[in-house]
Amino acid sequence: MRSFTNFQTDLLRTFVSVIDLGAFTKAGDALGRTQPAISLQIRRLEELVGAPVIRQVGRTLLLTSEGEMLLSYAREILRLNDEAASYFNRARIAGVLRVGLPNDYAVAFLQGVITEYTRRNPEISLELHCGWSADILDRLRADELDVAVAMVNGERAQYLSRSWIERPIWAAAKDFTVDPTRGIPLAAHPEGCAYRARMIQALDGAQMRWRIAYTGSGVSGLQNAVINGLGVSALTRYTMLSGMRVLEEADGFPALAEIRVGLFYKHPRLSDAGIRLVNHVIGRLDEAGVSGDPVKRHAKLDYQ
Template sequence: MRNFINFQTDLLRAFVSVIDLGAYTKAGDALGRTQPAISLQIRRLEELVGAPVIKQVGRSLTLTSEGEMLLSYAREMLRLNDEAASYFNRSKIAGVLRIGLPNDYAVAFLQGVITEYTSQHPGISLEIHCGWSADILDRLRADELDLAVAMVNNERSQYLSRSWIERPIWAAAEAARFDLGTGVPLAAHPEGCAYRARMIQSLDAAQIRWRVAYTGSGIAGLQNAVVNGLGVSALTRYTMLPGMRVLDDSDGFPALAEIRVGLFYKHPRLSDAGIRLVNHIVARLDEAGVSGDPVRRPIELDRQ
């Protein structure tokens, strides 16, 4: 007879809380337990895994390779557990949710998904904060946001729940024509933008001259610059507008490198309304065929 290993949700919740809150004592405070009790739960979880999931390096805590893998499963198992609990506890969902979105998503697919959710739950108020991904993640880390969508890079994957790939596309006005021999006018966000970097890298690799003809931090201004023929830009399929066309290799434009985008949140900090919103976003991503696996990177924590 097969021996089943059951991962208790209380152990997984303690594990995710330590990771998301950055310390054993903070996890204990959030869960109403002492630091030794949280440590015991982590040891019990490691017994089930059959290997350490967190190791101490100097004064810092680091996830082991097994811990990185477990974190992905744990987030998903807790999300489904809390979704089921929320379904059978049909109390009115209300409150304020603070959401961070990068500039390119502020008027696109995910804003529609989020506002759709609030229309179904009129007791929820939204505070949407738009900005650069690094700033958004800093605000999430400081508990100024409940959840965030941001670009994923190699260094900042803490709090990552889901990620998916976006392939930027070259966008130009329908009637615009460009002579690659004289240089490409670009409409771009300021330096530091992942889309701007990919345009420049792509053109430099193809030895195509370029110049920045328009720069601005807002997506609306960038879209207007493209529609009015001021320059070409890297957009997503969700931010293409009527009056634009896609440029590709037949136009002499090289492909742009992909961008990984992620959904970030601190599970122990989320209210029932926040958990339901996360489930709503994940469901819509699955329906759209854009959801994927989290990028697993080492995360350093402080033991407190």
């Protein structure tokens, strides 16, 4: 008979808490355990894994390759476990949920998914905060947000639960024509936006002249600028509107580089309502075919 390794949820919760909160002592405070008890649980988990999962050098925590993989599974196991527990315990889904969404990503689809969840749970008060991805993640680290969607840059992606790839598309008014003598007019977010950077990189790489014809921080502003013929912009398939058309390589426009978007949260800080929201968002992303497998985790986490 085949034997199975049983990863106990309390050990996985300790592991995720240490990573998300950045220290053994903080994890102990959150879980009501002493630091020696937290250390013992990590050792027990490493015995089950058969290898170290965390190394500590000074005040810096390092995840081993086994720890990276375990963290991916642990987040998935805990969010499903906690949703099941809240369901069978008939937990009252109520309270305030603070969600951060980035200006530099077309979030109409996600706004609809999130408001759908709150309509189903009217005792939840939703606070949506929009800003640049870096600012959104800073607010999550400061416990000013419960859940965040933001661009993922590089390998270091603290609190990342799930990520997916978006390929921006060139959008223009249906009757838009290019005047090569004046350069490509761009409708873009302000500097620092990943979409703006990808438009400029693509055009520079193709040695095509361009100019900024419209600048605004809201997606609706970009959409209006495109429809009114002020310029072309990089949008997603969710934000293409009637009156727009896609510009492709056949039209002389180079392909835009992919953008990786992530769903972030601190599991130890999240309420039952927050866990259910995360599961709802992931479910809708899976249905839409944009949510990939749990991502490869970062190998180095710098904590203060």
